[in-house]
Amino acid sequence: MVFNRSLLAKAALGPAAGAVLMAFMAAGAIPAYQMYSVGLAAVYTVVVLSVGLLAGWSGIWSVGHPAFFAIGAYFAAYGSGHDWTLEAVILGAVATGAALGAFLGYAGARFSVLYIALLTLAFTTVTLELVNRWSSVTGGDQGVPVIQLRSALGVGTVVGGGTDAQYLAVGAAAVVLALAVPAAASGLRMRLVAAKSHPLAARTIGIAPEAQSSLSFAVSAACTSFAGVLLGLITGFVSPDPFSLAFGISLIAACVLGGVGTVLGAVAGGVYLTWNPSLSSAVGLPQPVVQGLVLVAVLLFLPGGLVPFLAKPARSVLRRVQRRPDAPRPTTADVPADLLPLRSPSEAAGGGPVLLRLEHLSVGYGGLKAIEDASLSLRQNEILAVIGPNGAGKTTLLNVLSGLTGNGRVSGSADFAGRPLLKARATARRRLGIGRTFQHAEVFSELTVAENVLCTRRRITARDRAEVARLLHSVGLADVADRSPAELPFGLQKRLDLARAMAEAPRLLILDEPFGGLDAAERALLAQHIRRLHADGTAVLVIDHVLDDLFSVAHRVLAFDFGRTIGEGTPDTVLQDPEVRSSYLGTVDGRERLPARGGDRSMIRLHGVGHAYGGVVALRGVDLDVRQGMVLGVAGANGAGKSTLAAILHGSLEPAHGDRETGGVVRTSLAPEGRALFKTLSLRENLEVAAYAAGLTGGPLRERLEETVQWLPPRLRDRLSASAATLSGGEQQMLAIARALIVRPDVLIVDEPALGLAPALVDEVYDRLARLGHDGLTVVLLEQLLSRAMSVCHEVAVLHDGVVAAHGRPDDAAFAALAEAAYFDGGVTAAGTRADTARASQVN
Known part of the structure; x- marks a missing residue:
């Protein structure tokens, strides 16, 4: 983490505000009956911050935080009755919360947001049941007092329910807010957001989404458990009532109200939770009703939260003062002169030792063989192009090298720099020296351009930032480093994807259709970058369908079809191979064309x-x-x-x-690529859905259905009640065409x-x-x-x-x-x- 004056100033705002607030409290400027509310607001601020940052940075919505809140409070109660020190109570509560949070985060990382919420809901339910039944420790429904906790550091003794606990809560909240500011600018936050935004792309730069979820949940749970200790000290008494599931919903509402993932939003949410009972009494409505109305109003009119809404005018004024020129159109002039290619592949053939060797590689998904007995070798300082028609197995090949085959069954051998590759995790392959881009420029949309590259580092130093700045300059992105990728045209997003893959100087760079979707100037610029990488000694494996641009940079070309290698040669000769040419063009089978x-x-x-x-x-x-x-x-x-x-x-x-x-x-009708059938519906229901969409019902529908069914082959007519998922690929295609025909189109596409x-x-x-x-x-x-x-x-x-x-x-x-x-x-x-x-x- 690099600290600068601006960051230090922002971090100091929390302690400064806390010091001012405590000075007011000591001077009696805050009435005694409001002191408790101030301390409670500080405690709630810590809890809302931990829940909000977990949701904003990791995408995990938890209703299990009342359980962690309870764990901290009961640690305070138990410790006060057994002569524990304040530090021992805090350490025990934080460690327990972190351990349980890490487990929930790791277990929930494999599920969707809904199932993670259900998992945390179950955790809260179990914890509350344990609190009620473990009466010897918790006091059950009757609760248990928090007497006092002495400090082992000689600070003094904190008495439960006393003013010293209120001062401690305000001071602790100020410190937590101060720590949250640099955390928001750290590599930790960037890696958490990257894992949330695009888990697959995150793995290719060494980020394990499961580990990030576990870490973020552990930190969040630890903070909430710490807040629970503070709550026990402020109230002087702990019972199950404050830790209900309704409180979990209230926490989420407070996060949304203030602004998910914002530090100031946590303060607003903490204040809202504290004074919501007073607001309910003032309007004469139950708290759940008021809370529901506030939440609905925020979602409708302030969907980003109160703090981001108020911050928008300030950002707008700042942008006018510091207006940047629009992102330039990419041209060859965008490349600094010292970064233009030293030589082209035609001038220097790839050489050096073999860096990558695949032998008898096969990949299967169920009964489908995506790659079958394929072999290839790639030398250091060589550019190898892999070509083939759609479905030939090219992307599967890249996924094998990246470790992204999912549930595919992989056999054969793969060696990278003399080390076995297939058993290495996807996140470990980045450390081996393998970088990768994606066909559609899979960038992390919630990070800036610079952060998209910085997140490849675990710890960010001033040297890292300087290196990333030079890298962005080399690909023509220096002027847009602080922008969101969504603000950039596709060509610049492709450059960003390339820059992220180039970070940390990989030995092998894998490019997945880098020329696709680019105009002539952008393709020329990309070709220059690829040649520069070759000149610097990087091996490049690239697949693409834009053959003229691909062949302009390649030393050697390998042709794939139906998951196997069918030909190999130089860019000048590979298309002369009859088998390679027919894989693209096909072969005429002598079918007589109907007039x-x-x-x-x-x-x-x-x-x-x-x-x-x-x-x-x-x-x-x-x-x-x-x-x-x-x-x-x-x-x-x-x-x-x-x-x-x-x-x-x-x-x-x-x-x-x-x-x-x-x-x-x-009237036109389309049978789309991939067929797009409703797999859970029967054949008849797939046809009926299309007929309903065309306005057919009753007798006309039955007549049209009978007419269309006659077009299908007999083996499908006899299975109209079967699920579409049970059909073979060819049968599904005929069903898709029949579904398009049921509307009696004038033009079938x-x-x-x-x-x-x-x-x-x-x-x-x-x-x-x-x-x-x-x-x-x-x-x-x-x-x-x-x-x-x-x-x-x-x-x-x-x-x-x-x-x-x-x-x-x-x-x-x-x-x-x-x-x-x-x-x-x-x-x-x-x-x-x-x-x-x-x-x-x-x-x-």
């Missing part, structure tokens, strides 16, 4: 359509005409923008740019129908789709394999990087060559050639 029965009527027409998701450009200037009775195929690699195009054609997604026009009233299916089932699904087109239905088929689209569809559009790179008829030999080139590199074909091809297809 179209349509006309020239345009069903859906797109003009200059573009769309982006939070800065991620999915489509750019797409022109497309879906004509009646045609089977239109849209082929493209994963990430080309096919699913976004499907949603826009369907009408469920409004394009950010351009126009979508229909030729009159056109099917997104990736072959995904995850065995070849025999793929043929069956495509035969049925081809028959629908032959019967006159307009079908739009979005497919990853180009050859499959060419063998079934009447027209094919090739989508590359969000752009229609080619559009024509499969029976045109010139178009077939053009389509293949456009599939791999949309920039190979001139724009004019694409336009000519598109016009030719319209004329034909």
Whole structure:
């Protein structure tokens, strides 16, 4: 923890306020009958702070803190009756609370927020029952007095119910608040928030969410037990009444009222708990009613809490005074000159000893083999690219290296720097020297840009902050270090993900689709960073579907398909391997294309359509005409923008740019990628849900259902009452298509129908789709394999990087060559050639 003047000044506010308050108390400025309330407010402040920070930093809502409160109070009562010292009582209460809290935190880390709340509820129930039954220690319902506790340090004796206990409570609360301020700026808080925000990403930087939950709960429980000791001393008598479950609910309400996870909010919550009885008496309503009304009002009008609401105007004024320029658009100029690449992979082939070796690696999930008997080696100072179509097993490979396979069964061997890798925990692999990025830039949204990188350190020193500042400067993020990741465009979030992976100089950097969603300038900048890492001696393993940018940085390329390695070579030669090429393009099986029965009527027409998701450009200037009775195929690699195009054609997604026009009233229906069935419902119920959504009921529904069922194969017609979860992948796909057909669409849109299916089932699904087109239905088929689209569809559009790179008829030999080139590199074909091809297809 680095202390600076600003932080020390903030930390000193608590003790200063406590000293002033105690001075007023000593001078008699506070009436004697209010002194007790002041001391009680101080005690409640400590409890609300411990509950609020646990919720705000760790995401754990506990209704078990009344039990820890009771533990501290009964420690005070028992110690006062057995001549314990004040320090011994505090130490015993804090240690007991911490041990029990650590257990609850670790046990609850595997569950959702609801189940953690139930776990703490059970803990409070058991504790209160123990208090009632262990009458020899607790006095049962009658309670037990707190007489006095002498200090072993010679401070004096604290008498239960006396004014000295009130002074002690105020002073203790001031100290706890002072400690909370630097804790809020510490690495501990950052790691707790990181584990809460994104547990999976946290593991890749060495943070174990279970350990963080256990630690945070232990600290919170210890503080609450300490507050319980103070409560026993202030009241002079301990009974079960103050520790009811209703008090647990009151604590949560006080946290929400003040502001969850804020230090000043804890003070406001403590004051509210203390004077809530007086407020209830003033308005003539029961306390639970007043508390409920206050909580509802806060949730409706001040959802962030009172203190954050009042702090907003101050922050707004501060931002006007210290206004920062908007985050710059990424360009190659963003990279400092001294950090540009020293050499490119083409100038220096990867070399050195073998750093990573995988042999006969297999990963299974149930009956699915995600990786089967795969082997690879990676040398130090080498950039290895792994390519393959969607579902080839690439991301599973990265998860194996990161230790994120979940319940997958992993076999084979993996050695990293001469050490076995598979038995190492995910959190330990960061220490071995493995860093990783994610496809969608999985940043910690509740931390600033700088904190996203700082949280990789357990203890943060001035040197750590200087190193992180240099790292952020190297990736062009120095000007936005204090901003939230949510304020940044996607390209800068990708840079942040890279910076976090680069922290602590890993020996191996794993990049998961780093070029996806970036524009040309951003991709060029990322390629420079990768080359720089290579020049500095870092081994890089990268997967991506943007092959031209990927090949520009790679020394060697390894091709995957169906979970196994199918080819290897240099970027210049790997795509010449027939098996590698067919894994992307597929192979034509000689299926006879059924003739179209349509006309020239345009069903859906797109003009200059573009769309982006939070800065991620999915489509750019797409022109497309879906004509009646045609089977239109849209082929493209994963990430080309096919699913976004499907949603826009369907009408469920409004394009950010351009126009979508229909030729009159056109009913569309979408069978989405992944099928999206209701697994717990039967086949019949899945169909009925779609019919209900279309407004069908009664007789029309039964008629439409009978008609749709006839489209299904016999083996599904006989199982309409079975759960959709019991179907095979191919059967689920046919059910998904049937569900889309039940509304009698004019245009059927099917997104990736072959995904995850065995070849025999793929043929069956495509035969049925081809028959629908032959019967006159307009079908739009979005497919990853180009050859499959060419063998079934009447027209094919090739989508590359969000752009229609080619559009024509499969029976045109010139178009077939053009389509293949456009599939791999949309920039190979001139724009004019694409336009000519598109016009030719319209004329034909």
